[in-house]
Amino acid sequence: MRRDLRADIEACGYFPDLVEDAVILAVAEEELLDFVVHHEPTFAHDEIHRHVTVLALTPTRLIVGHTDDQPAEPPMTGIAAASSTESVALSKINTVVLTRVVSRPESYRPGSTDVAETWLSVGWGAVRRLDLEQASCPDPECEADHGYTGALVGDDLTVRMSAAADGPDRVARLARFSSALQRAAAL
Numbered sequence: 001m002r003r004d005l006r007a008d009i010e011a012c013g014y015f016p017d018l019v020e021d022a023v024i025l026a027v028a029e030e031e032l033l034d035f036v037v038h039h040e041p042t043f044a045h046d047e048i049h050r051h052v053t054v055l056a057l058t059p060t061r062l063i064v065g066h067t068d069d070q071p072a073e074p075p076m077t078g079i080a081a082a083s084s085t086e087s088v089a090l091s092k093i094n095t096v097v098l099t100r101v102v103s104r105p106e107s108y109r110p111g112s113t114d115v116a117e118t119w120l121s122v123g124w125g126a127v128r129r130l131d132l133e134q135a136s137c138p139d140p141e142c143e144a145d146h147g148y149t150g151a152l153v154g155d156d157l158t159v160r161m162s163a164a165a166d167g168p169d170r171v172a173r174l175a176r177f178s179s180a181l182q183r184a185a186a187l
Contacts, residue, residue, distance in 0.1 A: 001032045005056070012039040014050045015067060018083055023054045023065040026085040030058035033184075036177040038159050038166075053159060055120075057181055062088045062122065064157060088124050093185040095123040098178035115163065118174045122157045122181070 005023070010016045023035075034057040041050045049069055056063040067083040101117040102108050132150035136142075161174045 001035070005032065005035050005037070005054075008035070008037040009052070009054065012037060012050075012052055014039060014052050015081055018081060019052050019054060019065065019067045022067065022083040022085050023056055023063060026063045026065065026087055027056055027058055030060065033057045033059065034177050034180045036159070036174050038161060038170075038174075055159065055177060055181075057177070057184060059184075060090055062090065062093065062181065062185075064088065086126075088122075088126075090185050090187070092124045093122060093181075094125065095121070096178065096182045096185050097121040098175060098182065100175060113163075113168050113172075115168070115171055115175070117160060117162045118171045118178070120157075120159045120174055120178045120181075124156050126156050 002024070006016070006020055009019050009023075012019075036055045038053045038055075039050065040053070041048050043049075051066065051068040054063075054065040056065065064086040065083070066085075067081055069079045069081045072078050072080040097120070099117075099119040099121070100115050101119075102112075103114050103116045105114075108114055130150055132148045135146035135149040137144070137146055159174065161171050163171050
C-alpha cells in the first residue's frame, strides 16, 4: 500500500519526497488501509500554484495531508512549500458524504464509468462556517431593519474530482476511498 501511495504521489510530479514524508510521518507505525491523492493546480495571472491533498486511512485515524506552494518570503527568492497534516480519530468523524454526479442517468448501470464527478465531504466538527445575510420580510414597502439571518455549517473537508480534469480512474478511486471511510467511521 505504501508503494502505491508513493507511485500516486510521484504521478503528481509535485515535491514527492516532501508530500510523502509528511503523510508517512503522520501515519507512523499504523497500517495504511487506503488512500487517495488529489492534485489541484490553480492559475493566477501568469503563475501556476499547485496543491496536493493526500487522504490516508489507518485503522484508527483519517490523516489529511496538504502541501501547497507559495512565493518565498524575502529575502528568499523562488517558491516555498508548506506541508501540513491533520490526524482525525475515526471515532470523532460524524459525517462522511459521498456524492456522485452521473451523466446520462437513464442509462446508468452499477460499475458504469458514467460518473462525471465525485465529491467527498467529511465532518468532525473542527471548522464551522457562518453564512449571514440581511433578513427581510415579504412586504416590498417595508424599510425596517430586520437584522440578519444565517446558517452555521460544518466545513471540515471537501474533495472533488471530475472525470474531465482528473480522469475516470481517479474519480472511481475517490468513490472507493469514500466508501471505505464511511464503513470505518461507522464502527
